[in-house]
Amino acid sequence: MPFLANLAIGLIFGLGLVLSGMANPAKVQNFLDLFGTWDPSLAFVMGGAILVTFIGYRLVWQRGAPVSGGSFQLPSRTDIDSRILLGPAIFGIGWGLGGYCPGPALTALGLAAPGTLAFVPAMLAGMWLARNLPEHRKQPA
Amino acid sequence: MTEFTPLASLAGGALIGLSAVLLMAYQGRIAGISGIASRLLPPYPDNAFSSRLGFVLGLMAAPFAAYLVTGVTVVQSVPSSLPLMAMAGLLVGFGSVYGNGCTSGHGVCGLSRLSVRSLVATLAFMATAFVTVFLVRHVFGG
Numbered sequence: 001m002p003f004l005a006n007l008a009i010g011l012i013f014g015l016g017l018v019l020s021g022m023a024n025p026a027k028v029q030n031f032l033d034l035f036g037t038w039d040p041s042l043a044f045v046m047g048g049a050i051l052v053t054f055i056g057y058r059l060v061w062q063r064g065a066p067v068s069g070g071s072f073q074l075p076s077r078t079d080i081d082s083r084i085l086l087g088p089a090i091f092g093i094g095w096g097l098g099g100y101c102p103g104p105a106l107t108a109l110g111l112a113a114p115g116t117l118a119f120v121p122a123m124l125a126g127m128w129l130a131r132n133l134p135e136h137r138k139q140p141a
Numbered sequence: 142m143t144e145f146t147p148l149a150s151l152a153g154g155a156l157i158g159l160s161a162v163l164l165m166a167y168q169g170r171i172a173g174i175s176g177i178a179s180r181l182l183p184p185y186p187d188n189a190f191s192s193r194l195g196f197v198l199g200l201m202a203a204p205f206a207a208y209l210v211t212g213v214t215v216v217q218s219v220p221s222s223l224p225l226m227a228m229a230g231l232l233v234g235f236g237s238v239y240g241n242g243c244t245s246g247h248g249v250c251g252l253s254r255l256s257v258r259s260l261v262a263t264l265a266f267m268a269t270a271f272v273t274v275f276l277v278r279h280v281f282g283g
Binding site for chain 2: 003009011024057071089
């Protein structure tokens with residue numbers, strides 16, 4: 001049951017990425033190209049996603065607990081350490097170079113563009129590396 | 142050039158938000174793709190592997206589901222340099238996990254929770270992404 005529910009929820013996420021244009025690296029890179037062929041579409045993706053999530057989260061949290069049981073698992077950290085700057089800074093360089101962040105890269109994997117087939121295994125290797133750093137393993141998962 | 146698509150992008154963004162809200166309602170979890178995908182690799186922190194696998198398979202099914210419903214294939218233009226794409230993938234994978242989130246976890250879910258950490262993270266990755274594209278296209282590129 002959790003598998004099927006997550007399959008459906010992931011499918012909705014992927015359809016959102018496809019419809020919004022985020023599965024197209026050229027569109028992402030054009031959003032990031034303020035002084036060239038700027039395409040402001042991605043601001044609308046973020047705007048639509050945050051609007052729905054901001055309101056929806058608050059409605060959901062009023063229920064007190066998730067449908068499948070347990071409790072809401074929200075990040076509790078509020079400290080600003082070097083990792084919260086350094087990690088995203090590194091991620092942003094890769095995002096600019098390739099035009100993919102993790103969701104769109106996985107969504108587009110089956111379309112099998114050669115660049116995507118090079119990107120995704122390297123992304124997974126990078127994820128594995130970061131999770132298996134000695135300093136990272138001490139952190140709560 | 143890519144066409145400016147405010148309505149499709151807004152609607153697509155709303156679907157992403159709907160998915161994030163459904164995952165919170167169903168399982169009480171943040172819809173952070175880097176967190177979900179990276180935990181498909183060892184070490185396994187809990188017993189939610191099948192949930193994460195389902196979510197990622199759902200993502201991967203989306204272009205095909207969209208084609209079945211609309212008959213339209215997904216338009217893509219992917220950078221063709223394979224070494225560059227492998228380097229980009231490595232940076233995206235490492236950086237997103239090292240910084241505890243990516244565009245979805247920090248950018249969508251974190252900002253919606255009014256998290257200051259996620260705001261800092263989002264500003265950091267937007268800044269380096271803008272600078273990277275500027276350098277590639279207008280300083281080093283043609």
